[in-house]
Amino acid sequence: RIVYVDGQYVNEADAKISVFDRGFLFADAVYEVTAVLNSKLVEFAGHLERLQRSCRELSLTMPVAPAQLKTIHEELIKKNNLVEGGIYLQISRGNAGDRDFAFPGAEVKPTLVLFTQSRPVIDSPKVKTGIKVVTMPDIRWHRRDIKTVGLLAPCLAKEYAHANDADDAFLVENGFITEGSSSNAYIVLADNTIVTRPLSNDILHGITRKALLVLAARDGIKVEERLFTPDEAYHAKEAFISSATTFVWPVVSIDGKPVGDGKPGPISLRLRDIYVELAKAEVA
Numbered sequence: 001r002i003v004y005v006d007g008q009y010v011n012e013a014d015a016k017i018s019v020f021d022r023g024f025l026f027a028d029a030v031y032e033v034t035a036v037l038n039s040k041l042v043e044f045a046g047h048l049e050r051l052q053r054s055c056r057e058l059s060l061t062m063p064v065a066p067a068q069l070k071t072i073h074e075e076l077i078k079k080n081n082l083v084e085g086g087i088y089l090q091i092s093r094g095n096a097g098d099r100d101f102a103f104p105g106a107e108v109k110p111t112l113v114l115f116t117q118s119r120p121v122i123d124s125p126k127v128k129t130g131i132k133v134v135t136m137p138d139i140r141w142h143r144r145d146i147k148t149v150g151l152l153a154p155c156l157a158k159e160y161a162h163a164n165d166a167d168d169a170f171l172v173e174n175g176f177i178t179e180g181s182s183s184n185a186y187i188v189l190a191d192n193t194i195v196t197r198p199l200s201n202d203i204l205h206g207i208t209r210k211a212l213l214v215l216a217a218r219d220g221i222k223v224e225e226r227l228f229t230p231d232e233a234y235h236a237k238e239a240f241i242s243s244a245t246t247f248v249w250p251v252v253s254i255d256g257k258p259v260g261d262g263k264p265g266p267i268s269l270r271l272r273d274i275y276v277e278l279a280k281a282e283v284a
């Protein structure tokens with residue numbers, strides 16, 4: 001793979017980052033993952049806007065202009081002949097030459113890294129099978145609205161899920177589900193209303209979530225943005241997750257209990273279909 005590191009397109013084996021890079025030492029870095037279909041970016045404007053917000057919240061300076069970022073994405077897609085998958089971008093506060101908690105001065109430039117990941121997005125096997133999730137405490141920090149690379153808690157969540165015969169976790173705080181370990185979480189009620197947690201600092205403001213809620217309303221599907229408990233999820237008709245890497249994946253069991261009839265539900269699949277339509281129209 002060709003990767004991008006600070007202005008250079010290099011073979012992944014030749015890419016170098018300092019051991020003093022603050023992304024490495026402190027997870028002092030933000031990231032974005034944008035889906036790629038037909039060699040084109042899906043919802044890039046949304047990802048760019050969130051990236052700018054993440055940077056602002058952490059007083060992190062964007063190393064290149066927003067328009068330039070898009071060009072770098074497109075160039076890297078081309079260099080890797082990426083047709084379908086994702087593209088990862090990370091901005092860290094850079095290499096301050098030593099380990100010191102306090103932010104370095106403006107002379108230290110942020111580090112910009114991008115790489116591509118080739119994988120099926122449209123024909124993912126999880127769409128047909130759905131995923132199994134387990135609930136567990138949300139031990140993450142309190143600024144989950146900022147997309148930082150401090151991802152140890154979600155790594156532990158995935159490990160816990162895999163150790164318990166599940167694919168992923170629904171994280172629980174004060175008795176309510178916040179989100180998935182790397183996705184937003186939804187349930188579907190008996191009357192086909194979709195319920196998902198409202199935006200706050202407790203969850204990441206998903207780009208896919210934002211589009212889905214607009215598409216659902218347009219499709220005549222009722223949406224309630226409110227808190228919901230694991231118990232309400234156990235008794236829901238359907239459940240699903242959304243993210244740029246999965247789009248929409250149905251959830252077929254929670255804590256070993258089947259959701260509805262234990263198969264991917266029609267509302268989840270309908271939402272996936274209309275999101276795929278939107279994404280395909282954008283990259284046509």
Ligand code: PMP
Nearest residue numbers: 182183184204206207208243244
């Ligand atoms: N929540 C968390 C914790 C995530 O890591 C992600 C994936 N980035 C999402 C939600 C979904 O966000 P998006 O739709 O923008 O990928």
